[in-house]
Structure formats: structure tokens, C-alpha cells
Amino acid sequence: MMKTNRLMVAAALATVIGASIAGVLGDTNMTRPITSKQAKVPFLHGLSAGAVAGQSELASLESADEWINSPPLTASALRGKVVLIDFWTYTCINWLRTLPYVRAWEEKYRDQGLVVIGVHSPEFSFEKDLNNVRRAAKDLGVDYPLVVDSGHVIWRAFNNQYWPALYLIDSQGRVRHRHFGEGSYEQSEKIIQELLAENGAVGFDSELVSARPRGIEAAADWDSLKSPENYLGYARTENFASGELVLDAPRIYEVPARLHLNEWGLSGSWTARKETAVLNKPNGRIAYRFHARDLHLVMGPAATGTSVRFRVLIDGQRPGAAHGIDIDKKGEGAVTEQRLYQLIRQPYPIVDRQFEIEFLDSDVEVFAFTFG
Numbered sequence: 001m002m003k004t005n006r007l008m009v010a011a012a013l014a015t016v017i018g019a020s021i022a023g024v025l026g027d028t029n030m031t032r033p034i035t036s037k038q039a040k041v042p043f044l045h046g047l048s049a050g051a052v053a054g055q056s057e058l059a060s061l062e063s064a065d066e067w068i069n070s071p072p073l074t075a076s077a078l079r080g081k082v083v084l085i086d087f088w089t090y091t092c093i094n095w096l097r098t099l100p101y102v103r104a105w106e107e108k109y110r111d112q113g114l115v116v117i118g119v120h121s122p123e124f125s126f127e128k129d130l131n132n133v134r135r136a137a138k139d140l141g142v143d144y145p146l147v148v149d150s151g152h153v154i155w156r157a158f159n160n161q162y163w164p165a166l167y168l169i170d171s172q173g174r175v176r177h178r179h180f181g182e183g184s185y186e187q188s189e190k191i192i193q194e195l196l197a198e199n200g201a202v203g204f205d206s207e208l209v210s211a212r213p214r215g216i217e218a219a220a221d222w223d224s225l226k227s228p229e230n231y232l233g234y235a236r237t238e239n240f241a242s243g244e245l246v247l248d249a250p251r252i253y254e255v256p257a258r259l260h261l262n263e264w265g266l267s268g269s270w271t272a273r274k275e276t277a278v279l280n281k282p283n284g285r286i287a288y289r290f291h292a293r294d295l296h297l298v299m300g301p302a303a304t305g306t307s308v309r310f311r312v313l314i315d316g317q318r319p320g321a322a323h324g325i326d327i328d329k330k331g332e333g334a335v336t337e338q339r340l341y342q343l344i345r346q347p348y349p350i351v352d353r354q355f356e357i358e359f360l361d362s363d364v365e366v367f368a369f370t371f372g
Contacts (some may be wrong), residue, residue, distance in 0.1 A: 058083065058173050060157030061117070061147060066130055068137055070145030073117065075173060082109075082195045083169040084116045087160055089123045090136035091298045091340040093216075093370040094182055095164035099140065100217050101185045102166075104209040105192060106144045112201040113171075114192060116144040121155040123163065124275060124367055126300060126338040136339065168192065171199040182219070185211070215325055216296075216342050220372035224350035226291035227262055227371040233275035241265045245272045250280050259289040261352055264369070276365045278302060285358045292371035294324070294345050295355055300338025302363040308335040309360040312343050314353050322346035335364055 058075035067073070086102050088095040106116040122128050128150040137146055149155055158167060161180075168177040168191055177191045189208050196204065213219060231237050234245050242253040242265035253266035268284030270277050277286075288295070301308050312331035314322055319331045324342035327333035335341070344355060 056173070057085075057158050057167070057175055058169060060154045063151075063153040063157075064147040065150050066148040068134060068146040068148065069143055073115070073145060078115060078169075079173065080171050080199070081113050081115045082171060082192065082199055084114060084192065085158070085167040085169065086116065086118045087121055087155065087158070087163060087165040087167075088118055089121060089127055089163050090133065090140070091124065091127065091367075092163045093296055093340060093372060096140075096217055096340070097182055097213065097219055097372070098164045098166075098185075099142070100211040100213040101189075101209065103141065103144075104211045105189060108209055109192060109196060109204065110144075112196050112204045113199055114196060118142060118144060118146045119149050119154050120146055121149045121152050121160075121163075124298070124338075129338075132338055135337070168195060170195050216340075218372075221293040221350065224291070224293050225371060227295075227369075229368060229370045230262070230264065231275070231368045232264075232272075232277040232286075232366045234272045235274045239263045242267070247272055248274075255285065255287045259287060259354060261289050261291060264288040276367050279308075279359050279362050279364045279366075282360055282362050283358060284362070285356055286366065288355045288369060289352060290355055290369075290371060291350065291352050293350055294342065294372035296324075296340050296342050296370045296372070297357070298340045298367040298370070299335055300365055300367075301335055302365050306363065307361075308364040309333075310335060310364075311358055311360070313356045313358075314344060314346070316354070316356075319344060319346075335359075338365075340370070 056075065058078060062072070062074055064072065084102070084105065086098075102116060102118075105114065110116075120127075120133050126132060130148060133146075133148055137143075147154060158165075164181065166177075166179045166188060167175055168188070170176050176195060177188070179188055186208055193204070193206060230239065234247055237245075239262050241256050241259055241263040248271065250269055250271050252269050255265035255267045259265060265287050266277065266284070267287070269280040270284060271280060310333055312319055312323075312327050312333070314331075318329065319327065320329050322344055323329050323331065324345045326341040327343055333341070333343075343357065346353070
């Protein structure tokens with residue numbers, strides 16, 4: 001998710017829309033949408049994984065680690081249904097912003113023969129914890145069938161590489177449409193309607209759903225977004241400005257006097273690990289120079305059942321009206337579980353800002369910044 005201007009986003013959106021359904025009726029070998037490696041875009045991110053040879057997409061559901069909200073669903077049981085497969089991981093802001101549409105489609109078309117199945121394929125280790133997944137599904141109001149795919153077996157069977165990713169499968173079990181990333185909601189719903197009509201469904205309202213995303217699910221402000229997602233673990237981090245990261249060992253860091261746009265730094269005693277940075281002593285800080293309406297941080301307490309207090313500043317001041325849903329106007333909050341926290345949603349105008357978070361207690365793990 002490199003820094004992307006509006007024109008590049010529009011071009012990339014056009015690229016990932018994929019082939020028209022009219023061109024793929026009866027054809028299971030769709031041309032796969034291509035996303036340029038040189039032009040990573042901020043509405044999706046991914047994990048490369050090779051396909052599983054000889055395994056059909058829906059048959060792979062039988063390899064699920066666990067089902068939530070449903071007994072196990074098999075390819076044979078789904079025969080005669082239109083199936084929407086939605087790959088997600090619960091800390092992904094890009095997926096969270098698509099959720100209002102998936103929810104609305106499931107509610108509107110379930111009685112017409114649409115079955116929505118969310119496939120939870122985790123990005124971070126803590127997302128493999130079944131208790132975390134169950135809690136997230138409940139908190140987010142996801143009540144359609146969910147498959148836990150912690151080993152990415154179903155992910156590989158679909159040859160998937162992105163969160164979020166939507167696959168529409170017809171009543172004969174054939175993949176008829178793919179969409180990667182946010183957006184293209186009208187096109188996806190029209191294809192749902194075409195597949196249902198093809199399967200004999202009649203009488204449903206052809207007017208498209210009117211989703212009204214709120215809170216953390218609200219669409220990003222693409223015109224103002226100039227900060228890409230960034231990780232804090234040493235395996236994938238970029239633009240670290242507090243000197244050299246010492247791997248898997250404690251070190252005292254200092255935030256430099258000046259940060260350039262999209263640079264970040266640490267202050268205090270931290271241990272850099274492969275997918276996270278861990279605070280060893282109280283009053284450690286993170287600073288990040290960003291340009292976006294929203295700022296989120298994926299983080300959690302190092303030990304289950306504990307709480308880590310923190311306070312946030314923006315340009316050295318309490319956030320006031322710029323506070324996100326997980327802090328108050330004073331910038332105060334607490335890390336109580338492993339998830340994505342919305343810390344900043346600022347009013348206009350959107351300009352370069354310096355974000356700082358100070359943890360008043362130790363033993364917090366921080367994983368990734370995302371923006372919107």
C-alpha cells in the first residue's frame with residue numbers, strides 16, 4: 001500500500017473489478033484480476049499463498065478448523081445455492097469498511113437462496129485464537145456462517161492473496177466473479193441478483209441496498225489519504241526513524257526531533273519482534289507523522305485479561321474533536337484486548353500531523369498502523 005494519488009486509485013479499482021458476468025457464464029476459468037506489484041493500493045492488502053493442487057474451492061470448506069454461527073457446510077449441501085465467500089481477518093480496516101455491504105446483502109437475499117460464508121484467514125498470530133475470533137464476530141454483529149481457516153487451507157484452495165476478497169459461486173459450484181479490496185459494491189450486488197435470477201429466484205426487490213456505514217466502518221477519505229499501512233514488527237516495517245532496530249532483544253530508543261511524512265519512531269525500552277514491538281517498561285512512546293483523516297493501531301496487552309493505559313496527542317495537544325472511538329477528547333484510553341483501535345478521526349482540513357501515543361503501563365504489543 002504505497003502512497004497513491006486519486007488517479008492511481010481509480011485505475012486500480014477499474015483493474016480489480018474483473019470480467020463481466022456476461023462473459024463468464026458457463027466458464028469456470030475466469031481471467032484473474034491483476035494488481036500491479038509496482039502500484040500497491042490502499043484499499044486492500046495481502047498475503048501470498050500457493051494454490052492447493054487438485055482441490056476445488058467449495059470442497060475446501062471441509063478442512064475448516066471450526067464453524068461459527070452454523071453447523072459445517074459442505075460443497076454438496078451448498079449445491080443449488082448462490083454462495084458468497086468473503087475472506088476476512090478481524091483487524092483488517094479494509095475488510096471492516098466492506099462489512100456493512102456484506103451484512104446488508106446477507107439480510108436481503110438469504111431467503112432468495114444466497115448463502116454468505118465468511119472465511120477468517122488470520123494475518124497475525126493472535127487472530128488464530130478462536131476466542132478472539134468469536135468475540136470479534138459478536139462485537140461486529142457478524143451472524144452469518146463463519147469458517148475459521150487458521151492454517152490458510154481454504155485461502156490456498158481459492159488461490160487467494162488479499163483481504164478483503166469476495167468470491168461469488170453459482171448454484172453449480174462454479175466461481176463466477178471475484179473482487180479484491182474495497183469498492184465496486186453496486187457491481188457485486190448486481191451479479192448476486194443475476195446469479196439468483198439464473199437460479200430461479202423471483203420477486204426480490206432489484207433496488208440495490210442502501211448501506212450507511214458508521215464509526216470504524218465508514219469509507220476512507222481517499223482524497224486526503226497519503227499514509228499507507230505500516231507494520232511495527234521488524235519483518236515488514238518501513239520508515240523507522242529511531243536508529244537501527246535490535247532484533248528480539250530489549251533496547252532503549254529515542255524519537256528524533258523531526259519526523260518526515262510517514263516516518264515513525266520509538267521512545268523508551270522496547271523489544272522488536274518479527275510481527276510486533278513489545279514495551280518493556282512503563283511510559284514508552286510511539287510517534288508517527290501521517291496524513292489521513294483516520295489513524296488506527298492494531299495492538300493488545302501482552303497477557304490476556306490485563307489492561308494497559310495510554311494517552312494520545314496530536315501535534316503535541318490533546319486530540320479534542322479529532323479523537324477516535326477508542327479514546328476520549330483528552331486522548332485517554334486503555335488496551336484491553338487484541339484488536340484494531342481507532343485513535344484519530346480528525347475534522348477538516350486534513351494536513352500532515354504528528355501522532356504520539358504514550359503507554360502508562362508496560363507489556364503492550366503493537367502490530368500495525370492503518371489509515372483512512
